[in-house]
Amino acid sequence: MARYIVTGGAGFIGSAVCFQLLVEEDAEVIAVDKMTYAANPATLDLLGKHQGFRHVRADIRDAAAMDELVSREQPDAIFHLAAESHVDRSIDGAGEFVMTNVVGTFVMLQAARRLYDQLDAEAADRFRFLHISTDEVFGSLGEADHFSEETGYNPSSPYSASKAGSDHLVRAWYRTYGLPTIVSNCSNNYGPRQFPEKLIPLMILKALAGEALPVYGTGQNVRDWLHVDDHARALRLMVDKSEPGEVYCLGGDCERTNLEIVEAICNILDRKRPKDAPHKRLIEFVQDRPGHDFRYAVDAGKITRELGWTRRNGFEAGLEATVDWYLANEVWWRPIQDGQYRGQRLGTAV
Numbered sequence: 442m443a444r445y446i447v448t449g450g451a452g453f454i455g456s457a458v459c460f461q462l463l464v465e466e467d468a469e470v471i472a473v474d475k476m477t478y479a480a481n482p483a484t485l486d487l488l489g490k491h492q493g494f495r496h497v498r499a500d501i502r503d504a505a506a507m508d509e510l511v512s513r514e515q516p517d518a519i520f521h522l523a524a525e526s527h528v529d530r531s532i533d534g535a536g537e538f539v540m541t542n543v544v545g546t547f548v549m550l551q552a553a554r555r556l557y558d559q560l561d562a563e564a565a566d567r568f569r570f571l572h573i574s575t576d577e578v579f580g581s582l583g584e585a586d587h588f589s590e591e592t593g594y595n596p597s598s599p600y601s602a603s604k605a606g607s608d609h610l611v612r613a614w615y616r617t618y619g620l621p622t623i624v625s626n627c628s629n630n631y632g633p634r635q636f637p638e639k640l641i642p643l644m645i646l647k648a649l650a651g652e653a654l655p656v657y658g659t660g661q662n663v664r665d666w667l668h669v670d671d672h673a674r675a676l677r678l679m680v681d682k683s684e685p686g687e688v689y690c691l692g693g694d695c696e697r698t699n700l701e702i703v704e705a706i707c708n709i710l711d712r713k714r715p716k717d718a719p720h721k722r723l724i725e726f727v728q729d730r731p732g733h734d735f736r737y738a739v740d741a742g743k744i745t746r747e748l749g750w751t752r753r754n755g756f757e758a759g760l761e762a763t764v765d766w767y768l769a770n771e772v773w774w775r776p777i778q779d780g781q782y783r784g785q786r787l788g789t790a791v
């Protein structure tokens with residue numbers, strides 16, 4: 442039975458990875474997660490129903506704890522997702538992003554290196570350290586063009602700069618120490634269990650509550666959307682099939698302006714909650730995000746050609762299923778609203 446460590450396994454994408462490893466591979470999964478504001482105990486409860494699942498509450502910046510854990514568990518691979526992940530919060534408090542995303546990645550790389558150096562030839566051949574990063578490290582595109590594995594780094598926000606820093610460390614640990622790393626740079630994800638500070642769940646919950654739907658600037662910024670399950674499947678393929686040192690760009694081939702996303706959510710809710718229609722009346726244009734990247738779009742040709750990955754979820758059906766999930770799972774999101782986050786504006790840099 443394969444054994445994996447998933448850092449950030451209680452978060453949005455990390456939990457999707459854990460579910461797939463548990464259900465589709467019958468693997469043993471150890472989620473290392475500090476349970477920051479972004480992690481939901483309800484997600485851990487769902488994961489805990491699977492026999493092969495364990496949660497270790499620990500901080501990836503804690504070198505002694507990570508060394509001990511990684512050498513004790515001897516995983517076949519480490520999926521490294523733990524991070525501070527919200528651009529607006531990085532504008533308000535960059536320090537946590539540098540500490541978790543850069544220093545935390547350094548700590549995980551060192552722990553992985555110590556394990557790797559002790560493995561026998563067969564286990565060393567199998568071992569991979571997969572670093573999950575974002576297309577935001579490449580900065581902003583104009584009207585045309587796409588990010589690819591050849592694109593230079595040009596991050597705009599403290600979040601993307603800290604992720605860029607972590608990518609560079611991972612690449613250096615491959616070149617300098619021969620650690621079998623893989624880097625994935627993926628576009629915006631959507632799906633169930635995403636913390637409601639991010640665009641799609643924020644808009645769903647605000648629209649349900651009859652609150653204003655704040656669209657940054659003119660709403661014309663473009664993102665490329667990928668369903669979280671398609672992302673998780675791509676990550677598993679990388680661990681299974683990729684050569685060490687590889688980098689893959691991932692996207693959904695699905696460009697939408699932020700305004701189009703908000704309008705699509707409104708249209709879905711008009712059908713599901715007709716008495717409050719039209720939800721579009723709630724849209725309000727607000728001050729733009731400082732340093733707001735105009736457009737992201739990813740050419741995912743390499744992973745399709747080399748590893749045979751294609752996305753399975755179309756955007757319209759995937760978005761509707763996501764809205765349905767939030768409608769059916771108030772027990773998951775209500776405690777967040779009753780506790781630390783009510784959808785207030787973050788990241789204005791004032």
Ligand SMILES: NC(=O)c1ccc[n+]([C@@H]2O[C@H](COP(=O)([O-])OP(=O)(O)OC[C@H]3O[C@@H](n4cnc5c(N)ncnc54)[C@H](O)[C@@H]3O)[C@@H](O)[C@H]2O)c1
Pocket residue numbers: 448449450451452453454455473474475476477478479480481499500501502521522523524525526527541545573574575576604626627628629630631636
């Ligand atoms: N969400 C996206 O659209 C997207 C796209 C591309 C790449 N990524 C990357 O994927 C990864 C996961 O993103 P997400 O959206 O699931 O984020 P998330 O914020 O939902 O989850 C992050 C998880 O990491 C945990 N964590 C944070 N700091 C920690 C620490 N010091 N020690 C241990 N655990 C800690 C949190 O508790 C949380 O469970 C991130 O590295 C992010 O940069 C995200």
